[in-house]
Structures are given as structure tokens and as C-alpha cells.
Amino acid sequence: MLHLRLITPPDCTDDAVRLIENTVGTTHLVVLTGAARDPEGDVVTCDVAREAGDQLLSGLQELGLEKTGSIAVENIDLSLSRRADKAESDAPGEAADAVLWEHLVDATHEESTLSVTYVAFITLATMIAACGVVLDNAILIVGAMAVGPEFGPLAGICTAAVQRAPRLALRSLIALLVGFAAAMAITVGFSFFMDAVGLFTEEQLEADRPNTGFIYAPDWFSFVVAILAGAAGTLSLTSAKSGALVGVAISVTTVPAAANAAVALIYGDTNQTLRSSEQLLLNLLGIILAGTLTLLIQKWLWSRQQRNSAG
Template identity: 75%
Template structure:
């Protein structure tokens, strides 16, 4: 269930109440008359089944409530109520399959912002991966994959393509391009430093590395794995099952490929540099294509379950 807190201009309260009362999947409707001070008006509280949430939010925005009032949404971890159970039964579809597009757009907008924290995590992940490729250590590679924050901008780009949001697309592309560029430049400098102190050597980079040689040798399987990971990552975001994102992160070699390209470049091994760059681009493309297709299918399929007003069964 979702909990809605609405600040509504007094002259629009009846209209909002009629919408909520007529929409299947709602329960626990309450009105605090005159309780809102900024903006002035009434406070309307309501619980709504997750599978009906996107339709309700879309209609509230169509009424202009986001411009003249406010709409706040939060998840309810536990609701012991027969009315809530009835609302979930009446709402079409399953809550785990529902996509809250407003929430997804807002979340990916935040995750795809080019910030100091984002750059720091991506740079640190790339530096850890650099140590992993030189030492041929699979554990460090997996750790670097888990630290990397690049799935946020990738999800933002997929959402932008489906929602036709050019600003979000530009923000996501900027975060990806600038983020990886900064991380790889720092990794080149890191490689020079580690070589100077004797911790990195050209022999280690160009020698036999059975555990990590796949990073600069992209093939069709690289795209297949990235495509499947993109589907899993998108479903984890839309279904609010964020735990699956860890598995997605350690399934694709975006960060290790960027690290290997930078380390190889610092030693003048351009064959590894181009191979790793190809691996990076192949993984990014696979995730974006899979995520966009998944979101597009979810949007089409879930449109059949739209729970609009005047659909509540009579009691």
C-alpha cells in the first residue's frame, strides 16, 4: 500500500475527494479541513493500493494539484486493516508488477545527477578495478562492480527514452560520459603512480591473466549478459526490489573495462585499450536497450490495468 498526503486548495477539495472516493483501490480517506498553511488549504490523507497508485497520481497531476498544492507519497510497510485488504483485492493486477512512473522518474533523476559523490564512487570503483586487473584478482573485480554507481544514469536514460524526457536523457548522458571520462583519467594517473612505486608493472599488465582476460575480449556473450542484467535491473527498480541491483552490478563489466582501458593506455598497450573500450560500450548498449524495451513493455501491459474513477464496486 501507498500513503498519500495531499495539500489541496479549499475550493478543490470536493473535486479531489470525489476522485479518490470513486477510484478503485483506495482506503482510509481522511480530511483535515484548514490544516494546511503553506500552501493554504486542506490536508487530505488516503491509502491506495500500489497497483492503483500510478493512475491516481496521474489524475491528481492532471487536476493541477502539483502546481497549486502538493502531493507526497510514501510506502506503507505494514497495514493491518480489512479495508486495506479489500482495496488491494479490488485493484486490478498485482502490486509487485505495478510501475509508479512518477516515482521512477524522480528516483532516476536523482541517481543520474552528476555530483561529487557520484564521481567519487565511480572513480574509486575504477581504481579498485585497476588493482584487480593488474593483479588478475577476480574478488577485486567483483568488489569494484558492486561499488560502481553507473546503473543510476543508465536507468535514467532508459526512463527518459520511454517517457520522452529530453532533460533527463541529457542529465543521464552527461553523468555517464563525464563520470567515466573523469574516472579513466584518474586511473591513468593512478597507474603512473603505482608503476613509479613498483606496485604496477608492464609485465603484469601484458602477461597472462586468465581470471580477467575476458575484460578486453568482448564477444556476443558480453552483450547477452548485459542485456539480461539490464532487464533484471529495470525490474528491480520498478518493483521496488532494490536488493537485485547488487546482482546486476556484479554481472556486467562496465567499470572493470574502463579500468583496464585506462591501465593499458598508460603502458601504451592500445590493443587492450580498444578491446576494453569495446567491452565497455557493448555493456552500456546492452543495458540501455534491455532497460528501454522492458520499460516500454511494462508501460503497454500495465495500461490494461488502469483503475480510473467511477470503477469502485458498490457495497
Template identity: 80%
Template sequence: MLHLRLITPADRTDEVVRLIEETIGTTHLVVLPGSARNPAGDVVLCDVAREAGDELLTGLQRLGIEDSGSIAVENIDLSLSKRADKAEAEAPGEGADAVLWEHLTDATHEESTLSVTYLAFITLATMIAACGVVLDNAILIVGAMAVGPEFGPLAGFCTALVQRKPRLALRSLTALLVGFAVAMAITVGFSLFMDSIDLFSEEQLEADRPQTAFVYAPDWFSFIVAVLAGMAGTLSLTSSKSGALVGVAISVTTVPAAANAAVALSYGDTKQTWGSTEQLLLNLLGIVLAGVVTLLAQKWFWHRQRQHA
């Protein structure tokens, strides 16, 4: 269930209440006339089944409530109410299959913004991965994958393409490209520093690395894994399964490939630099394709499900 807290102008409250009452899957409707001060108006509270949430939010936006008032949505972790159970049973479809497009857009907007924190995370992840590839340490590689924040802008880019929001697409693409460029540039300097204090060496990079050689040797398995991970990651976002998203983060060779490219570049190894860059681009392409296809499939499936409800 979702909990909605609305601030509505007094002259629009009746329309809002009528919309809520007509939406199948709503319950616990409360109207507090004149309670809001900034902006001034009435406060309307209600609960709605997740599968009916997108329809209700779209209706509220059509009434202009986001412009003249406020729409706040919260997840309800526990609701002990027979009315709530009835509302969920009456709402068409399953809550786990529903996509709240506005929530998804808002969440990916935050995750895909180029910020100091984002740059810090992706740079630190790339530097950790650099240590992993030089030491041929798979544990460090997995750790770097978990730290890397690159799935946020990837998800934002996919969402923007499906929702046809060019500003979000540009913001996500900028965060992705600038983030990797900055992280790789700093990692080149980090690699040179580590070499100067004899912690990195070209011999380590060129030696046989059975645990980490895959980061500069792209193949069809890399692309397939990226596609599968992209699907899983998109589903985890739309269903709010954060645990699954962690699994996605440590499944795709993006940050390690960027790190290997940076270290190889610091030593002038063009073969590994290009191979790692190809691995990075292949994985990014696979995730984007999978994310877009998954979102389109969810949109189509949910539309068909509601048509037959």
C-alpha cells in the same frame, strides 16, 4: 499499499476527494480542513493500492495539485486493516507488476545527477578495478562492480527515452559520459603513480590473466549478459527490489573494462585499450536496449491488464 499526503487549496479539495473516492483501490480517506500553513490549504490523507497508484497520481496532476499544493507518497511496509486488504483485492492487476512512473522518474533523476559523490564513487570503483585487473584478482573486480554507480544514469536514460523527457535523458547521458571520462582519466594517473612505486608493472598487465582477461575481450556472451542484466535491473527498479539491483551491479563488465582501458592506456597498449573500450560500449548498449524494451513491455502489459480488468 501507498500512503498519500496531499496539501490542496480549499477550493480544490472537493475535486480531490471525489477523485480519490472514484479511484478503485483507495481507502482510509482523511480530510483536515485548513490544517496546512505552507502552502495554505487543506490536508488530505489516503491509502491506495500500488496497482492503482499511478492512475491516482496522474489524476491529481491533472487537477494541478503539484502546482498549487503538494503530493507526497510513502510506501506502507505494514498495514493491518481489512479495508486495506479489500482495496488491494478490488484494484485491478498485481502490485508487483505496477509501475509508478512519477516515482521512477524522480528516483532516476536523483541517481543520474552528475555530483561530486557520484564522481567519487565511480572513480573509486574504477581504481579498485584497476588493482583487480593488474593483480588478476576476481574478488577486487566484483567489489568494484558493486561500488560502481553507473546503473543509475543508465536507468535514468532508459526512463527518459520511454517517457520522452529530453532533459532527463541529457542529464543521465552527461552523468554517464562525464563520469566514465573523469574516472578513467584519474585512473590513468593512479596507474602511473602505482607504477612509479613499483606496485603496478607493464609485465603484470601483459601477462596471462585467466581471471580478468575477459574485460578486454568482448564477445556475444558479454552482450547477452548485459541485456539480461539490463532487464533484471529495470525490473528491480520498477518493483523496488534493491537486492536484485546489487546482483545486476556485479553482473556487467562496465567499470572493470573502463579500468583496464585506463591502465592499458597508461602503458601505451592500444590493443587492450581498444578492446576494453569496446567491451564497455557493448555493455552500455546492451543495458540501454534491454532497459528501454523492458519499460515499454511493462507499459504495454499493464495497459492491457487494466483494459481487461
């Protein structure tokens, strides 16, 4: 269930209440006349089944409440109410299949912001991965994958493609490109330092690396795994099962590939640099294609389900 809190201008309150009452899957409607002070207006709250949430939010936006008032949405972790149970059973479809598009756009917008924190995380992840490739340590590689925040901008690109949001697409693309460029540049400097103090050596990089050699050996399996991970990651975002993102993060070799390319660059190994870059681009492409296709399928299936329910 979702909890909605609205601030509505007095002349829009009746329309908002009528919309809520006519939406199947809503309950616990409360109207507090004149309770809001900034902005001034009425406060309207209700609970709505997740599968009816997107339809209700779209209707409220058509009333212009996001401009003249406020629309706030929260997830309800526990609701002990027979009315809530009935609202969920009455709402068409399954909650796990419902996509709150406004929530997805907002979440990916935040995750795809080029901030100091984002650059710090992706840089630290790349430096950890650099240590992993030199030491041929799979644990460090997995750790670096989990730390990397690059799925946010990738999800933003997918969402922007489906929702036709060019500003979100540009924002996500800038975060992705600038983030990786900065991380690789700083990792090059980090690798020079580690080489100077004797912790990185060319012999370690060029030695047989059974645990991390796959990072600079792109093949069709790399693309297939990226496709599967992109689909799983997108589903985890749309179904609010964020725990699955950890599994997605450690399934693709984006950050390790960037790290391997940076380390190989300081030793003049153009073959590893190019192959690692190819691995990076292959994984990014696979995630974007799978994520976009997953969202398109979800949108089509949900629209079809809603039409069948209405019929």
C-alpha cells in the same frame, strides 16, 4: 500499499476527495480542513493499493496539485487493516506488476545527477578495478562492480526514452559520459603513481590473466549478459526490489573495462585499450536497449491489463 499526503487549495479539495473516492483500491481517507499552513489549504491523506497508484497520481496531477499544493507518496511496509486488504484485492492487477512512472522518473532523476559524490564513487570503483586487473584478482573486480553507480544514469536514459523526457535523457547522458571520462582520467594518473612506486608493472598487465582476461575480450556473451542484466535491473527499479541491483552490478563489466583501458593506456598497449573500450560500450549499449525494451513491455502490458479490468 502506498500512503498519500496531499495539501490542496480549498477550492480543489472536493475534486481531490471525489477522485480518491472514485478510484478503486483506495481506503483510509482523511480530510483535515484548513490544517496546512505552508502552503495554506487542506490536508488530505489516504492509502491506495500500489496497482492503483499511478492512475490516482495522474488524476491528482491533472488537478494541478503539484503546482498549487503538494503530493507526497510513501511506501507502507505494514498495514494491519481489513479495509486495506479489501482495497488491494479490489484494485485491478498485481502490485508487483504496477509501475509508478512519476516515482521512477523522480528516482532516476536523482540517481543520474552529476554530483561530486557520483564522480567519487565511479572513480573509486574504477581505481579498485585497476588494482584488480593488474593483480588478476576477481574479488577486487566484483567489489568494483558493486561500488560503481553507473546504473542510475543508464536507467535514466531508458526512462527518458519511454517517457519522452529529453531533459532527463540529457542529464543522464552527461552524468554517464562525464563520470566515466573523469574516472578513467584519474585512474590513468593513479596508475602512473602505482607504477612509479613499483606496485603496478607492465609485466603484470601483459601476463596471462585467467580471472580477468575476459574484461578485454568482448564477445556475444558480453552483449547477452548486458541484455539480461539491463532487464533485471529495470525490473528491480520498477518493482521496488532494489536488492536485485547488486546482482545486476556484478554481472556487467562496465567499470572493470574502463579500468583496464586506463591501465593499458599508460603502458601503450593499444590493443587492450581498444578492446576494453569496446567491452565498455558493448555493455552500456546492451543495458540501455534491454532497459528501454523492458519498460516499453511493462507499459504495454499494464495498459492492456487496465483496459481488460475496465471492460
